[in-house]
Amino acid sequence: TQLLEQSPQFLSIQEGENLTVYCNSSSVFSSLQWYRQEPGEGPVLLVTVVTGGEVKKLKRLTFQFGDARKDSSLHITAAQPGDTGLYLCAGAGGRGSTLGRLYFGRGTQLTVWP
């Protein structure tokens, strides 16, 4: 059983379209991170969200942390081929949590066609 469920697993869209990917869990996290991974490389951190309800923007990417700190979403506006990659969410437990370390979802593979 995955601690973090990401959906959709695969997403294939045309350049210029908008999209949203989701990261859900039944566990509460002290923070949640989003990474992007390209073939042959390790994941690269995009953003960390810490406060319930927090919204962070990174150019055309908008990240939101759920009010209860159990879920998150990533919205991309006007997707470009350069956005292609595997998007991973990762949750961190807080003090006293049995989670301890950073745990990853399986990711959403995004392909943006020109």
Next chain:
Amino acid sequence: DSGVTQTPKHLITATGQRVTLRCSPRSGDLSVYWYQQSLDQGLQFLIQYYNGEERAKGNILERFSAQQFPDLHSELNLSSLELGDSALYFCASAEGGSSNEKLFFGSGTQLSVL
């Protein structure tokens, strides 16, 4: 370039064998994490070391072991290899030991067990 160096990049071996994967963290980072990435399981946390001491354990098999040396580089030893151990193995480093920290990933070692 994340500053984290992993060697070798590719490793092909046979069942029953033993291999050692090496990781040099970013300069100044005290924590080293090991992750295993496979198509069916996603990115799974194996183990974390902080300043030479084991800090947290995840889904690491008894056939696997790791250590962090005084110069802070780390090695992951995989023994009695099975076909199912074929995967990408990532090392990540972080400045401290907090689960909320930004992780810097290496490019991974692709292990193929034949």
